[in-house]
Amino acid sequence: MTQESQTKSTSRALPIALLRARETVMAPIRDMLQDIHLTEQKWRILRVLHEMGEVEQSTISKEACLLLPSLTRILRTMEADGQITRRQDTDDKRRTKVKITDAGRQILEANLGTSLAIYTTIEEQMGQDKLDQLLDLLEELQAVKV
Amino acid sequence: MTQESQTKSTSRALPIALLRARETVMAPIRDMLQDIHLTEQKWRILRVLHEMGEVEQSTISKEACLLLPSLTRILRTMEADGQITRRQDTDDKRRTKVKITDAGRQILEANLGTSLAIYTTIEEQMGQDKLDQLLDLLEELQAVKV
DNA sequence: TTCAGTTAGTAAACATGTTTAGTAATCTAC
DNA sequence: GTAGATTACTAAACATGTTTACTAACTGAA
DSSP: OOOOOOOSSSOOOOOHHHHHHHHHHHHHHHHHHHTTTTHHHHHHHHHHHHHSSSSEEHHHHHHOOOOOOOHHHHHHHHHHTEEEEEEEEEETTOOOOEEEHHHHHHHHHHHHHHHHHHHHHHHHHHHHHHHHHHHHHHHHHOOOOO | OOOOHHHHHHGGGGHHHHHHHHHHHHHHHHHHHTTTTHHHHHHHHHHHHHOOOOOOOHHHHHHOOOOHHHHHHHHHHHHHTTEEEEEEEOTTOOOOOEEOHHHHHHHHHHHHHHHHHHHHHHHHOOHHHHHHHHHHHHHHHTTTTO
């Protein structure tokens, strides 16, 4: 048995398949974000804050898949740009509560339409059933214990 | 119709679902790579070179999902570390041909077993059918024109 | 032949990813 | 109550991601 046969070709390798699929989806979204001078990470943060209200940084970290050191830096600029506010939690002074501002919400709402249109384009080509199936499988994979 | 209902919650948002799933799969692989002082990107490059033989940088870029500027830097250190060799193409002097060295191949082969074991763990938990189905759907998504 | 357009790669600047280390606050076992 | 562990976050260093700009080499049409 050769080493080659022990390995999946990269096209069937799970990590790179996930990466490539993501690149396909993100390409048009990145175009949209570039127009509004927002990075992909800031977009994810705004979406999490829009959905969850005022939350602490660790929560954003988990939900938006950003490590805390990255988040610290990104939130610093987002606060300076008036997209979010931060305040120390009164109960537990280690925690910082983060909230989206009206300005931040406005950026989000002005672009959700475009975001939705991109999703719809993908849905039209793959079919709603397959896309749902894919999302189910991704959730399941995410829950695997490794 | 509120803005909220126009948006998928982030848990059903395709880009972040792909990202989270990938984080799950990559976590143990990153552990492995840290032990051998190799980054995830270098690992992907070695795998592509192992699979495809001597190729030019643009090909690596496409296959390993790395932009050319990143690749330039990474290959520079990999060449210095003796994991790859580079030479100018004789037919088209713009092109650089990259090949894996024996040392590079050795790193790869020494760790393919661990890599395979991680994949097997996931396969055992999700089932082979679902995993195949997921890979099919990912390939299909990757082929969508956006 | 020539020159406008394209392609392959590099350089530089800045943002983010990732690891290690550190601080302050909180929790827990005793 | 207190010392040791844990938690939330920040700092710093270095690697990579991303964009823009650049050079060199190639292509193709007039």
